[in-house]
Amino acid sequence: MRFLNKITSLFSSDVAIDLGTANTVVYVRGKGIVLNEPSVVAIGEKKGKKSVIAVGDEAKQMLGRTPGQIQAIRPLRNGVIADFDVADEMIRKFIYKTVGRNSLHHPMIVICVPSGATAVERKAIREAAQNSRAKKVALIEEPMAAAIGAGLPVSEPSGSMIVDIGGGTTEVAVISLGNIVYSRSVPVGGDKLDEAIINYIRRNHNLLVGETSAERIKKAIGSASIPVSGEGEKFEIKGRDLVDGVPKEITVTERQVAESLAEPVSQIVETVKIALEHTAPELAADIVDRGIVMTGGGALLKNLDQVLRQATGLPVTVAEDPLTCVAMGTGRALEQSSKYEDILSSDY
Ligand SMILES: Nc1ncnc2c1ncn2[C@@H]1O[C@H](COP(=O)(O)OP(=O)(O)OP(=O)(O)O)[C@@H](O)[C@H]1O
Ligand SMILES: [Mg+2]
Structure with a gap:
């Protein structure tokens, strides 16, 4: 029996998932992180029937750029599932992408949930994982996974x-x-920072920029503090002029972006x-x-x-x-599930 267990664990494809609002990261037992892609799904509609066209990186490229019959959707908002069916499809596609549709046996899945998630939201996340033919699903609180991933001594009597x-x-x-x-x-979080940049540019430059452009600005020259002197770094960005409706390019500065980020x-x-x-x-x-x-x-x-x-x-x-700390912590809890037994919960 022990031999058999060893053989099955050799072929096991147990996974740990950080299902994030922005990114989904998948960790496979014994392998580490194998997938890290945006939590975005592109859905197409043909003769009233909806189907998934792309997930992850490919779907993110389509955000804000889709023709009428295609929609690029982010199924999670504020850390919880906002569109259950789409989230379900996305998780399934990511799992199949990493462990294959016909993996030898059904995986155990450890998936993290925001600590503020309600019982209904936890159930939704659990069910989405179960629909990927998981044999067992355990949940872990996201800050706990983050702390394990960051190497903090979570089990010790110390804060x-x-x-x-x-x-x-x-x-x-x-x-x-x-x-x-x-x-x-x-x-x-990051989405609110992007929104603040969009609003600032709309108000001050009469220019409408998309979410993806705002995120690019934030990563390039965003700062939590205003430069001590001067305007700081500069960044050129394109969008649609709100007055005459034509595409236009403007330059934003580090100071302007930092001012827009001050509130969040x-x-x-x-x-x-x-x-x-x-x-x-x-x-x-x-x-x-x-x-x-x-x-x-x-x-x-x-x-x-x-x-x-x-x-x-x-x-x-x-x-x-x-960016991968939570997934690493979730993965460690999966690898050492007996050590972290009390932290993993299977009974929500
Ligand atoms: N260099 C950077 N500077 C500022 N923000 C960044 C940078 N790199 C990534 N981000 C932001 O980090 C956010 C994604 O972080 P992360 O993957 O940890 O979120 P998530 O786990 O998907 O979300 P949540 O935990 O809220 O469900 C995005 O908003 C992204 O724009
Ligand atoms: Mg997260």
Whole structure:
């Protein structure tokens, strides 16, 4: 029997999934991360019948560029599933892409959920994973996965603070003894930063730019703090003029972009400060020693660590590879499922 178990585990394709608002990352047991693609699905309609045309990278290219009969959809908003059928298709396509449609046996799937997710939202995520013919589905809280991925000592009697800034949400959590002692989530993440850039350019330049262009600006010259002097770096961007309706190119500066980001950045900082106020003194003392660890793509926003350091007076570090940290942590929980038994939950 043990031999048989060993043989099946050789062919096993158990997976861990970080189903994010912006990106889905899939980790396969024994292999590590095998897929990291945008959470976007392109749906086509022919004679009233809908079908998936593309997922991931290919579908993201189509965002905002589709003709009438094709729709590029992001099935997750604010960290939770907004369009169940499309999310379901997307998860299935990603799993088949990584482990194959006819993998030798049905995989075990560990999938993470935002800590603020409701019972209904957890059920939706669980069902989406089950529909990919999983033999067992376990859920893990996203900040816990982020902390494991960042190498924090989550099982020890010592407080760690994790700030995960994703596309849809920012989650702040204090973890000790394998539990989330406190967590707070706000629907402010990379998407809200992109939106703030779009609104700024519309108001000040009468130019309409798409989500993808705004994200490009943010990654190129976005900053959480306004340059001490001057305009900082410059970036050229194209969009549609709102007055005469024609395509136009303008130049935005680092200062302008930082000004547009000030409001959502302050909401992130405020969430961290509130979490610190709610932390028990012993755990707070641990956080003073260890500092705050940032994960998620939003942690890459220039100077955000510095702004958080100034606002809290605490050491702030960005985890190594913040975009894959949650998937790495979810993967580690899958690989060492007996060690993390209490952290993985199968009974929502
Ligand atoms: N260099 C960068 N500077 C600023 N933002 C960045 C950078 N790189 C990526 N991002 C942003 O990070 C976000 C994606 O991060 P991540 O993949 O962690 O989110 P997610 O896990 O999909 O979302 P969520 O956890 O909210 O469901 C996007 O909004 C993206 O624009
Ligand atoms: Mg995430």
